[in-house]
Amino acid sequence: MKKLLSVLLAMTMALSFAACSGSAANSSAAAPANSTAGKAAGGDSGDMTVVGFSQVGAESDWRTANTASMKETFTEANGYKLIFDDAQQKQENQITAIRNFIQQEVDYIVLAPVTETGWDTVLKEAKDAGIPVIIVDRMIDVSDDSLFTCWVGSDFRKEGDTAVKWMQDNLKDKKELHIVHLQGTIGSSAQIGRTEGLEAGVKANPGWKLVAQQTGEFTQAKGQEVMESLLKQNDKIDVVYCENDNMAFGAIDAIEAAGKKAGKGGDITVISFDSTKAGLEATLKGKINYNVECNPLHGPRVESIIKELKAGKTPQKLAYVDETAFDANTITQAVIDARAY
Amino acid sequence: MNNKGAKGSDTLRRITGHHLFLPIVFLAVVLLANVIKTPDFFEVSYSNGILYGYVVDVVNRASELVILAIGMTFVTAASGGQDISVGAVMAVSAAVCCQILSGGEVSITAFQNPLLLAVAAALLVSMLCGAFNGLLVARLNIQPMVATLILFTAGRGIAQLITRGQITYIRVEEYKLYGSYIPGCPIPTPIFFAAGTVILVMLVLKFTALGLYVESVGINSSAARIVGLNATRIKFITYVICGLLAGLAGFVASSRIYSADANNIGLNLEMDAILAVALGGNLLSGGKFSLMGSVIGAYTIQALTTTLYAMMISSDQLPVYKAIVVILIVVLQSPVFQQKFRDLRAKLRQNTAASRKEGAAS
Numbered sequence: 085m086k087k088l089l090s091v092l093l094a095m096t097m098a099l100s101f102a103a104c105s106g107s108a109a110n111s112s113a114a115a116p117a118n119s120t121a122g123k124a125a126g127g128d129s130g131d132m133t134v135v136g137f138s139q140v141g142a143e144s145d146w147r148t149a150n151t152a153s154m155k156e157t158f159t160e161a162n163g164y165k166l167i168f169d170d171a172q173q174k175q176e177n178q179i180t181a182i183r184n185f186i187q188q189e190v191d192y193i194v195l196a197p198v199t200e201t202g203w204d205t206v207l208k209e210a211k212d213a214g215i216p217v218i219i220v221d222r223m224i225d226v227s228d229d230s231l232f233t234c235w236v237g238s239d240f241r242k243e244g245d246t247a248v249k250w251m252q253d254n255l256k257d258k259k260e261l262h263i264v265h266l267q268g269t270i271g272s273s274a275q276i277g278r279t280e281g282l283e284a285g286v287k288a289n290p291g292w293k294l295v296a297q298q299t300g301e302f303t304q305a306k307g308q309e310v311m312e313s314l315l316k317q318n319d320k321i322d323v324v325y326c327e328n329d330n331m332a333f334g335a336i337d338a339i340e341a342a343g344k345k346a347g348k349g350g351d352i353t354v355i356s357f358d359s360t361k362a363g364l365e366a367t368l369k370g371k372i373n374y375n376v377e378c379n380p381l382h383g384p385r386v387e388s389i390i391k392e393l394k395a396g397k398t399p400q401k402l403a404y405v406d407e408t409a410f411d412a413n414t415i416t417q418a419v420i421d422a423r424a425y
Numbered sequence: 426m427n428n429k430g431a432k433g434s435d436t437l438r439r440i441t442g443h444h445l446f447l448p449i450v451f452l453a454v455v456l457l458a459n460v461i462k463t464p465d466f467f468e469v470s471y472s473n474g475i476l477y478g479y480v481v482d483v484v485n486r487a488s489e490l491v492i493l494a495i496g497m498t499f500v501t502a503a504s505g506g507q508d509i510s511v512g513a514v515m516a517v518s519a520a521v522c523c524q525i526l527s528g529g530e531v532s533i534t535a536f537q538n539p540l541l542l543a544v545a546a547a548l549l550v551s552m553l554c555g556a557f558n559g560l561l562v563a564r565l566n567i568q569p570m571v572a573t574l575i576l577f578t579a580g581r582g583i584a585q586l587i588t589r590g591q592i593t594y595i596r597v598e599e600y601k602l603y604g605s606y607i608p609g610c611p612i613p614t615p616i617f618f619a620a621g622t623v624i625l626v627m628l629v630l631k632f633t634a635l636g637l638y639v640e641s642v643g644i645n646s647s648a649a650r651i652v653g654l655n656a657t658r659i660k661f662i663t664y665v666i667c668g669l670l671a672g673l674a675g676f677v678a679s680s681r682i683y684s685a686d687a688n689n690i691g692l693n694l695e696m697d698a699i700l701a702v703a704l705g706g707n708l709l710s711g712g713k714f715s716l717m718g719s720v721i722g723a724y725t726i727q728a729l730t731t732t733l734y735a736m737m738i739s740s741d742q743l744p745v746y747k748a749i750v751v752i753l754i755v756v757l758q759s760p761v762f763q764q765k766f767r768d769l770r771a772k773l774r775q776n777t778a779a780s781r782k783e784g785a786a787s
Contacts, residue, residue, distance in 0.1 A: 142590030143688050145531070172585065173688060270741050298734070299741050303689045304682040306740065312482055313734035317463075334682065341605065343473035362532060362594065 133390065134165045136185030137194040140221075141173045144302075144330065145360040149425025150196065150221065150380035157383030175199055179206045186213045192390055193217045195232075200225040200273070207231040216393055220382045222273045229401070233393065236385050239404045240274050243376045244281015246409050247355050250374045251323065252289065255353065261289070261322050264314050265297040266307055266335060268327040274378070275299075278327045278357060295321065300331040307334030315342045323353045329363030329375070332356035336371050347371040348412045359410055364420045367412050376409040380425060448705050448721040451754050455728045463735045476611045479731060487727030488615035489515070489674040492622050493694060494701035494719040496667030502643045503663040504562050505711030506569025507699045513580020514554045514668055515675030515691030520584040522547035522676055523593040523685035532594040540599065548672045554580070555668015556661070563660035577695070584687035594684045604681030615677050622670065623720055630716065639663060643711035697726050704754055 135158050139151050151168070158164035167190060171177035175198050185193050186209055193215050197203065203224050208231060210217050216233040223235060255261055265282060268275035286292045296314045300307035307330065315321065315338060324339070324346075326332035332354055339346040339354075346352050348370035356363055359377040367375045385405055392399045410419065440446060459466035459479070469478035493511050500508045525546055528537030536543075554576055561572035603614050630636040641649040642656045650656045671691075678690050703709055704725055705718025729750055733743050756762055 141688070142585070144592065148591060170590065172582065270739070296737065297739075298737070299739055301740065303686065304684065305678070305686070305689060308682070309486060310734065310740060313479075313731065316477075316479060316482075317735065317737070337605070341475065342477065343475075 131163065132160070132165045133163060133192070133394075134167065134188070134190040135192045135194060135390070136167045136169070136181070136188070136190040137196075138169045138171055138178045138181040138185070139196050140171055140178075140198045142170065143173065144328075144358075145362065145425050146358055146378065146380050149360075150382060152425070153381040153383035154194070154386070155383075157387050162387075171198060173198055175202060182206050182210060186210055186215060189213075190215060192393070194386055195219050195224075196221045197224050198222075200271070204228075204231065218386055218389060220386060234389060234399050234401050234403060236382050236389065236403045236405065238274075238378050238407060240277020240378075241280050242277075242404075243357060243378065243407065244278040245284070246281075246376050246407075247278075247325070247357070247374060248281055248285030250409065250411070251285065251353075251355065254374075255323070258322060259291055261292045262295045262318065262320050263292060263323045263325055264295060264311075264318065264321050266310060266324065266326045266331045267297060267299040268302045268331070270299050272302075274357070275327055282325055300326070300334065302328050302330060304330040304334040307331030308338045309334075311335040311338035312341070315339065315344075321352050323355060325355045327357055329356050329358045329360050329366070329372075332363065332372055333366065336366070347373055361420060361423050361425055364410060364415065364423060367410050368415050368417065368420060370412045373412050374409065377407045379405045379407045381405070444706050444715050445718055445721065447758055448718050448725070451704065452721055452725045452728060455725055455732060455750070459732050459735060466735065471611060474609070474611060475606055475613075479735060481613065483724065483728045483731045484616055485613040486731065487724050488613075488619035489678050489691070490694065490697055490701060490723040490727060491619040491720050492670050492674040492677070493698040494705075494723040495622060495626055495716060496670035497698040497702050498705070498707060498714050498716055498719040499639060499663040500569070500667045501699075501702050501707060501709055502711055502714035503639045503660045504569050505643060505709075506562070507695075507702075507709065508555075508558055508573045508664065508667050508671075509570060509695045509699075510554065510558060510573040510576035510580055511667065511671040511674075511698055512691035512693065512695040513577050513584070514551050514671040515678060515694065516581050516584040516685075516687045517554060517587070518547040518551045518672035518675030519679030519685040519690045520587040520593070520687055521550045523595055523679060524587050526595050526597075526600065527593050530593075531591050532596060534596045536595075536597055536599070544676060547676055548669055551668045551672025551675065552665050553668070555665040555671070558668065559661035559664030562664060563657045581687055584685070584690075588685050588687055590687075592684050592686050596683060600680055601683050602680070604677060604679075604683070615681070618673065618677050622673065623716075626716065635662075636714075640713050644713070698723075700751060701726055704751075704758075706758060 137154050137158075140147060142148050142151065155166060155168065158166035167185065167188065169177075169181035169184070171181060178195065178198060182193060182195065183206065193210055195217060197219060200223060204226050207217055207226060211231055217231070219232050219235040221237045223237065224232065226232070251261070263282070263286065265279070267279055283294075286294050295318050298310045298314065300310045307326065311324065311334060324335050326335050336346045336354060339352055344351040346354050354372045356372045356375045357378055359375045363372065363375055366372045382405060385403060389399045389403065456466070463479070466479045469476055469480055471477070496511065497508060500506070522543045525538050525543040526536050526540065527533045530537070558573050558576060561567045561575070562569050603618070605614065607614055638649075638654055638659050641652075641654060642659045646656045675691060679685050699709070701722035702719045704722030705715055705720070707714050707718055726747075729747060730743060733746055734740065738746060
């Protein structure tokens with residue numbers, strides 16, 4: 085018994101340590117390993133463009149698609165050497181990654197920042213090293229705008245306006261509109277823009293009432309729990325405005341548990357953002373009425389900026405990616421099949 | 426629990442002196458505070474074949490926390506320290522379960538492997554995590570907080586590794602049952618998991634000497650060893666139990682959202698579990714413990730969360746309000762405060778007695 089136990093324990097420990105070191109290796113050890121490869125590539129061919137990309141993590145399908153877009157664009161066949169770093173949601177990991185990129189003397193740094201603030205020092209280091217920094221997705225808040233070359237991402241305010249426009253057009257036969265608002269993580273660019281859009285819409289439309297505004301932190305579990313509570317406080321809810329697909333899933337579950345029907349032809353109209361594959365499937369099923377896209381395919385746009393920089397041109401400081409929206413009445417299976425994320 | 430048989434101040438003293446008195450009072454106060462703001466807080470209706478109401482939400486949402494709090498109580502009692510890795514272990518368990526069910530896919534609509542196998546594997550891995558913690562604490566005598574810090578830090582990384590950084594979705598009705606409702610049953614399924622765990626553990630405590638052993642080891646480890654208890658093994662066992670229960674909680678949490686969200690499942694729940702143990706009137710330094718106290722503590726915490734939602738307080742501000750209430754409760758429960766309170770009461774009684782005497786004299 086005792087022997088068996090100790091053998092078991094030894095195994096556990098070995099396993100856990102293997103796992104620990106594994107996860108650590110994933111983020112930090114991978115970079116230096118790649119760096120030698122990068123230098124070697126730079127040394128023998130010289131024409132490879134080395135791009136260091138620090139990604140937030142892989143918290144959602146959207147993020148995975150964003151990473152995939154970068155990896156597909158910056159291939160060796162296209163003449164690039166991509167050094168990818170997964171920061172696992174931690175800013176300190178991203179700062180370390182950028183410092184590594186500087187040491188490895190990459191040609192361009194692409195950063196998908198986890199937070200808006202706290203980038204001044206490390207971006208100054210990159211600037212001093214003469215490496216252009218391209219910010220993707222979320223915006224950063226730095227004292228000096230020249231610390232980054234340009235930004236590529238979504239116009240979240242426009243996304244919010246798109247959703248509001250749809251509500252104006254499609255829900256105009258209702259005199260009063262009781263809106264429940266599930267916000268994303270407070271302070272994130274997506275939350276700020278999409279909230280501004282809705283709030284402007286509520287101001288512009290006298291019949292619209294914002295009955296509740298609560299954060300679901302972009303997660304399904306929180307979205308469900310918050311919606312569950314909001315449904316009990318308000319008998320009359322016409323629209324739930326969810327700032328991403330995950331919260332919409334949670335909200336739909338809560339609405340259905342309360343015995344109401346969500347989506348097309350239901351009691352509560354569901355508006356969502358991001359248009360992930362799972363979100364579009366729910367849109368096709370009619371559970372989400374309107375889904376505004378947040379395009380994760382930043383790769384081609386970043387590449388065109390790098391080409392401009394190479395040609396000695398100055399790219400636009402803010403570059404928005406093209407985005408569309410999907411209506412449950414018009415979406416088809418073909419749209420979903422064509423989607424990689 | 427409330428002994429209404431005897432009379433007068435004796436009964437009062439017996440009730441107020443009961444170790445569960447304060448925890449129950451706190452729970453009652455938190456619940457009653459709602460009535461002021463939300464008069465229909467206690468209303469439970471039956472609609473669409475399910476029970477519906479705030480109270481149901483509290484009991485339902487507290488399920489994972491109750492399960493965690495039980496494990497935490499054992500660990501606290503036996504080792505005089507806390508296992509801060511339970512939240513991360515929940516994520517690992519959810520990751521293992523979903524990854525086996527999905528067979529490596531990101532989103533599936535039919536099980537790729539039997540559910541039983543997936544759950545068994547998830548619970549086994551959680552027990553191994555517990556065993557790892559137990560080994561460090563019991564065998565190597567590392568402080569519990571430090572020992573479990575390892576998995577606290579690494580756990581979510583391990584979970585990410587298992588799911589390859591994705592959120593694995595199990596869009597199968599059968600999987601959703603464990604986090605929502607079984608058709609035809611009006612009570613949310615997680616409540617059964619919590620109640621089942623509580624009953625099972627209560628039975629184990631009643632029919633075995635485990636509780637006594639755990640308390641003896643917690644009160645004085647070397648004395649327990651001298652009377653013939655294997656203190657190391659008992660501490661070790663409590664960590665394995667704690668890991669197992671964390672795994673179960675992880676399974677329930679993942680079933681709620683039919684996915685393994687390694688970043689968010691059980692996030693900060695270890696702190697709530699420790700809080701539940703403390704609110705239950707248990708000493709965090711180990712020794713005697715009250716399982717029911719911890720369970721009540723867990724419900725108090727969830728009641729507080731649901732209350733704050735009902736009062737329309739933004740969920741990102743919740744921790745602040747929680748902290749304020751916790752400070753109040755913990756201060757009220759502290760021995761120093763209670764001693765002061767008793768002194769004050771004695772003084773007041775003396776004063777009134779003295780003034781009455783004076784009044785009689787004049």
